[in-house]
Amino acid sequence: MEIYLPLFPLNLVVYPNEDLNLHIFEERYRQLIAECLEKGQTFGIPAFINNKLPGYGTEMSVTTLHKRYDDGRMDIKSKGIRIFKVANFENPSPGKLYAGGTVQVVEVEPETGDHLDELIVKLTRLYRLLQIKSEIDEETPLLSFRVAHKIGLSVEDEYELLTIDHENERQRFLIRHLDRVLPVVSEMERTKDRIKMNGHFKNLDPLKF
Incomplete structure (x- = not known):
């Protein structure tokens, strides 16, 4: 399905059901948001990465x-x-200060995914290492989108996740990503522990040689 949307490109990735607070100060976006409030219409945030609009x-x-x-x-x-x-990008949208464009809606099924248990185990380990309170709800559909901003992905990786069609693949x-990150975080935590011990009295076992 294609629809026309006012567009507000930003150097970030937003996922379905995510809350996003915005401070609107540019004149073109003040116009965009004022019209959304007045007419009850929606707008689009296409990701703007490396000075380009890659499309999603x-x-x-x-x-x-x-x-x-x-x-x-x-x-x-x-x-x-x-x-x-994005199928067609216009800057500015006809008669407006802001950009707009025709977009192709991507249908996303509310799946729980087949790799949920493994993902939960690795997420829990990461949060424990970082001493962050885990608020993972295993019953949440599309869990990948809910945790994507909280595991150290780059904006490029967050964008790639947005383009993946199915929850299993996400x-x-x-x-x-967690398989790459966890050993690094674990080693950092061990290093921190060693640094904390430096300068303190230690009870060392005698060496046998």
């Missing part, structure tokens, strides 16, 4: 206007709805 993004709805400043700036809360791929992608 997320349709957003404005859920809350937190504050409107005297000079027209706004603080808003928005929420990701669904993924799209989970495998995250597992491969």
Whole structure:
């Protein structure tokens, strides 16, 4: 399905169901958000990476206007709805200050995935090493999107995850990343422990040689 969306390119990746707070200060985006609020329409955030629009993004709805400043700036809360791929980009959109374009909606099934147990084990180990409270809900569909910002992915990796069609493949992608990251984090934690011991009295066992 193709639809036309006002577009707000940003150097970040947003996933479906993700909440995103934005401070709107540029005139073109003040116009975009004002129209979304007035008409109840959605807008799109295509990822802008390495000074390019590679194509994928997320349709957003404005859920809350937190504050409107005297000079027209706004603080808003928005929420990701669904993924799209840009088919035609216009800058500016006809008669507007902001960009727009025709986008192809990407349908994403709310799967739990077949690699959930392995992913949960590795996520739990990472959070334990980092001493971060784990708030993983195993019953959450599309868990890969919910945890993607919390495991040290680069923006390029986050974008690649957005383009993967199925939850099974996304989970495998995250597992491969965690397999690379966990040994590094584990070694860093051991190094921290060794540094903490430096300068303290130690009870060392006698060596036998």
